[in-house]
Amino acid sequence: MALNPEFVGRVYPSTAPYRVGREKVREFANAIGDQNPAFHDVDAARALGHVDLVAPPTFAIIVSMKASEAVLFDPELGLDYTRVVHGEQRFSYTRPIVAGDDLVVTTTIESIRTMAGNDLITTRGDIVTAEGEPVVTTHSLLVSRAPDEATS
Amino acid sequence: MTGIAWTDVAVGDELPGQTFPIERVDLIRYAGASGDFNVIHWNERVATSVGLPDVIAHGMLTMALAIRVVTDWVGDPGALVEYGVRFTRPVVVPDDGHGATLAVSAKVTAKNDDGTVVVALTASSEGSTVLGRATATVRLA
Numbered sequence: 006m007a008l009n010p011e012f013v014g015r016v017y018p019s020t021a022p023y024r025v026g027r028e029k030v031r032e033f034a035n036a037i038g039d040q041n042p043a044f045h046d047v048d049a050a051r052a053l054g055h056v057d058l059v060a061p062p063t064f065a066i067i068v069s070m071k072a073s074e075a076v077l078f079d080p081e082l083g084l085d086y087t088r089v090v091h092g093e094q095r096f097s098y099t100r101p102i103v104a105g106d107d108l109v110v111t112t113t114i115e116s117i118r119t120m121a122g123n124d125l126i127t128t129r130g131d132i133v134t135a136e137g138e139p140v141v142t143t144h145s146l147l148v149s150r151a152p153d154e155a156t157s
Numbered sequence: 158m159t160g161i162a163w164t165d166v167a168v169g170d171e172l173p174g175q176t177f178p179i180e181r182v183d184l185i186r187y188a189g190a191s192g193d194f195n196v197i198h199w200n201e202r203v204a205t206s207v208g209l210p211d212v213i214a215h216g217m218l219t220m221a222l223a224i225r226v227v228t229d230w231v232g233d234p235g236a237l238v239e240y241g242v243r244f245t246r247p248v249v250v251p252d253d254g255h256g257a258t259l260a261v262s263a264k265v266t267a268k269n270d271d272g273t274v275v276v277a278l279t280a281s282s283e284g285s286t287v288l289g290r291a292t293a294t295v296r297l298a
Contacts, residue, residue, distance in 0.1 A: 035190070036183075036186045036191065037187065038183070039225060041228060043233060044234070053233045053235060054233075059233075061234065062221075062224050062228070062237050063217055066191065066217050067191055067192060070192070070193070088207070091216040091244050093241070093242065093243045093244065094216070094220060094241065095239070097238070098237055098238055098239065101234065101237070144241070
């Protein structure tokens, strides 16, 4: 099913702040098997010049996905989530996310197109602190795969 | 700051490669920590019913593992400026007692005047490339 092209350019208001907790940072780092001391040891993170534990680079996806789910599940968009796969992902860091951050996200739908029956949707998530300081920008391309009969 | 000096790095330099074993339990742990409970990452019945060969790893887990080659090299993960990938093939994780292996290598492809370098990453599993256009920009000392 083709996605509703009227959604291109839509900007969704900032989410409620996401508080980055030390234990969540450690849990995420353990889940990706990464024992870099900056993710686990506050003193080690501070020795590198950070104010608290550093979150792993891909931690930003937790914050941005939470924000974009509301967008992607909007029935008027017409996205069949059971057929969605992650096509591309990019992060641009102004600074790393650190424990103690209160982060809000503004989600923008940048493009919607159809290729070989697959629906492609690109979203941008601008992650900033509650005070408005830029932290990370995420770009995600999601692909809703065409039904099998269209691909064979 | 980081331990690697920009002046000591040349285009073409290879970073130490790494291999990462991925078992089903790693997908369960990642689902819990990330909140991504998409069924195709833990349920074989559903994964095969939507045309996948078996349960597949979260693309974001693959992305998280691959960047280790860069962050372990520089030491400070906060030195990362940009990181992007395309998910070209899934990492299939069979329930056969050993799972999958992700092999990652990386090479410096550009040096920028602002003190950063661009690193191109290559990630493969069972002989197939799984990430495309995987590049990271990192600030050096």
